[in-house]
Amino acid sequence: MSGASFAIVQSLRTERGKEWLWRLGVLLVVIAGAYAARDLEWGKVAASWQFLLKGLGRSWLLALASIFVGAVAAFPLALARVYGPTGVRHAATALIETVRSIPELMIIFWVYFTLPLVIGAQVDSWEAALGSLSVIAAAYLAEVIRAGLYSVPRGQIEAAETTGMSRLHIFLHVVLPQALRNMVPALIAQLVALFKTTSLVYAIGVMEFLRSVTVINNTLFAPYPLYLILALGYFVSCFAITRLVRWFDPKYQLVD
Amino acid sequence: MITFDKVNKYFNQLHVLKDVSFHIEAGEVVVVCGPSGSGKSTMLRCVNRLEKIDRGEIVVKGVNLNAPTSDIAKLRAEIGMVFQHFNLYPHLRVLDNLILAPIKVRGVSREVATDTAMKLLAKVGIQEKASAYPSQLSGGQQQRVAIARALAMQPKIMLFDEPTSALDPEMIREVLEVMVDLANEGMTMIVVTHEMGFARRVAHRVIFMDEGRVIEDEKPEVFFSQAKDPRARVFLSKILSHI
Ligand SMILES: Nc1ncnc2c1ncn2[C@@H]1O[C@H](COP(=O)(O)OP(=O)(O)OP(=O)(O)O)[C@@H](O)[C@H]1O
Ligand SMILES: [Mg+2]
Numbered sequence: 001m002s003g004a005s006f007a008i009v010q011s012l013r014t015e016r017g018k019e020w021l022w023r024l025g026v027l028l029v030v031i032a033g034a035y036a037a038r039d040l041e042w043g044k045v046a047a048s049w050q051f052l053l054k055g056l057g058r059s060w061l062l063a064l065a066s067i068f069v070g071a072v073a074a075f076p077l078a079l080a081r082v083y084g085p086t087g088v089r090h091a092a093t094a095l096i097e098t099v100r101s102i103p104e105l106m107i108i109f110w111v112y113f114t115l116p117l118v119i120g121a122q123v124d125s126w127e128a129a130l131g132s133l134s135v136i137a138a139a140y141l142a143e144v145i146r147a148g149l150y151s152v153p154r155g156q157i158e159a160a161e162t163t164g165m166s167r168l169h170i171f172l173h174v175v176l177p178q179a180l181r182n183m184v185p186a187l188i189a190q191l192v193a194l195f196k197t198t199s200l201v202y203a204i205g206v207m208e209f210l211r212s213v214t215v216i217n218n219t220l221f222a223p224y225p226l227y228l229i230l231a232l233g234y235f236v237s238c239f240a241i242t243r244l245v246r247w248f249d250p251k252y253q254l255v256d
Numbered sequence: 257m258i259t260f261d262k263v264n265k266y267f268n269q270l271h272v273l274k275d276v277s278f279h280i281e282a283g284e285v286v287v288v289c290g291p292s293g294s295g296k297s298t299m300l301r302c303v304n305r306l307e308k309i310d311r312g313e314i315v316v317k318g319v320n321l322n323a324p325t326s327d328i329a330k331l332r333a334e335i336g337m338v339f340q341h342f343n344l345y346p347h348l349r350v351l352d353n354l355i356l357a358p359i360k361v362r363g364v365s366r367e368v369a370t371d372t373a374m375k376l377l378a379k380v381g382i383q384e385k386a387s388a389y390p391s392q393l394s395g396g397q398q399q400r401v402a403i404a405r406a407l408a409m410q411p412k413i414m415l416f417d418e419p420t421s422a423l424d425p426e427m428i429r430e431v432l433e434v435m436v437d438l439a440n441e442g443m444t445m446i447v448v449t450h451e452m453g454f455a456r457r458v459a460h461r462v463i464f465m466d467e468g469r470v471i472e473d474e475k476p477e478v479f480f481s482q483a484k485d486p487r488a489r490v491f492l493s494k495i496l497s498h499i
Contacts, residue, residue, distance in 0.1 A: 153343075155343040156343060158306055158343065159337075159339065159345070161332065162304055162332055162406075163336075163356075163361060163405075163406075164357065164409070165360055166361075178347050
């Protein structure tokens with residue numbers, strides 16, 4: 001083996017080398033994919049790009065709004081389930097478990113079709129979508145938060161207790177910061193799942209990404225390029241969510 | 257300073273402390289030893305009411321721990337505790353581990369707390385690690401930080417629950433040195449440990465527990481050479497033959 005090629009092989013063994021090898025692999029797969037997809041009917045769907053992009057935008061809006069509302073509701077729910085007095089705890093548990101054990105589509109239908117009968121007022125599809133997705137997000141995020149709170153070892157709380165710190169201070173300065181860091185992997189998984197759940201409001205007529213693609217397909221009939229776009233849209237979105245959460249995750253190492 | 261009077265404690269059906277009585281004066285260093293499961297940790301954790309007792313009475317610094325009116329948080333602030341597994345806060349730097357409680361409990365300013373903390377870190381020999389995270393320290397260093405963290409509250413009493421039993425032999429010494437210094441400064445200490453060398457050097461008394469009872473409560477010289485109870489002698493022969 002010549003000196004130069006030996007040096008290249010050696011450099012590929014390093015962490016950086018492996019990283020570049022991996023990137024090269026991904027690039028090759030993407031090129032191969034693009035090559036395989038080159039003959040699809042792109043011309044037919046090109047004119048619809050604005051419509052599709054708007055659909056994707058609505059999916060993001062639904063996801064962000066429901067995650068925001070859901071997170072705001074999830075915190076008190078999780079706290080009630082972990083720290084609440086018996087009655088409150090049971091109520092929070094019942095609420096969370098009920099929502100989690102009902103198919104999401106069912107909840108969406110209830111909010112859209114049944115809630116108007118109960119409250120005697122009109123609920124449009126967009127309101128129903130936001131409402132039901134927020135309820136779903138609240139229940140699932142509450143469980144992520146609860147798992148995070150439970151992940152903090154008992155010894156941490158005891159160590160703080162022995163210094164005379166109040167329960168509130170212990171929660172704010174010892175439990176919560178560690179819980180937030182520990183919940184990052186579960187949080188990523190849950191946010192990705194919630195993003196994909198937004199596609200279900202397709203069923204009540206909200207023109208989000210899945211429905212936009214379907215509507216275009218019904219008029220143009222170009223399923224191959226359209227469903228490829230659909231997959232790519234969700235993939236890129238979920239990937240972005242993953243990266244975004246990791247970016248907020250402060251680098252630190254755990255002991256114990 | 258610390259009085260146990262016929263203390264009884266149960267975990268469900270399990271009777272873990274049986275009529276435990278003793279008295280510890282200010283400035284005394286008491287080593288507690290005994291077989292695994294004899295109730296040493298439980299006894300120690302009763303002193304700052306991490307465990308509640310079922311019968312008997314504990315009085316610490318004049319405060320009755322069972323009385324519902326007692327301000328336990330205030331008392332805890334004056335009792336430092338060091339755990340077998342350190343229990344440092346992993347998300348905080350060493351310095352922040354030390355100053356958290358003084359700031360939140362005593363209302364000390366950050367500057368003053370930092371000043372005190374740096375002095376304590378110097379005392380335990382690791383001021384250069386002030387801005388490291390606990391996970392970046394060796395076990396011995398972590399335990400010394402844990403001792404400094406407890407001292408940062410300027411406690412009158414220090415409790416140690418097997419502070420060296422999770423450490424490698426070469427690290428045990430550095431931690432024991434810190435504890436010896438503390439004992440020589442007149443700190444009131446209860447130390448659960450099987451480090452009999454430490455007991456010989458600084459303990460005023462050795463309490464030996466077995467199956468939830470205090471079996472021996474003697475000066476170290478007496479305990480090591482003429483323990484009355486056969487269980488204590490068996491325990492001693494096992495543990496001393498190990499070293
Ligand atoms: N939280 C708990 N719930 C139930 N039982 C417990 C609990 N903590 C301790 N025990 C039991 O109480 C008994 C005394 O435990 P303790 O930890 O005080 O013993 P120890 O003398 O410290 O032992 P070791 O040397 O192993 O640390 C043991 O039988 C133990 O299993
Ligand atoms: Mg123990």
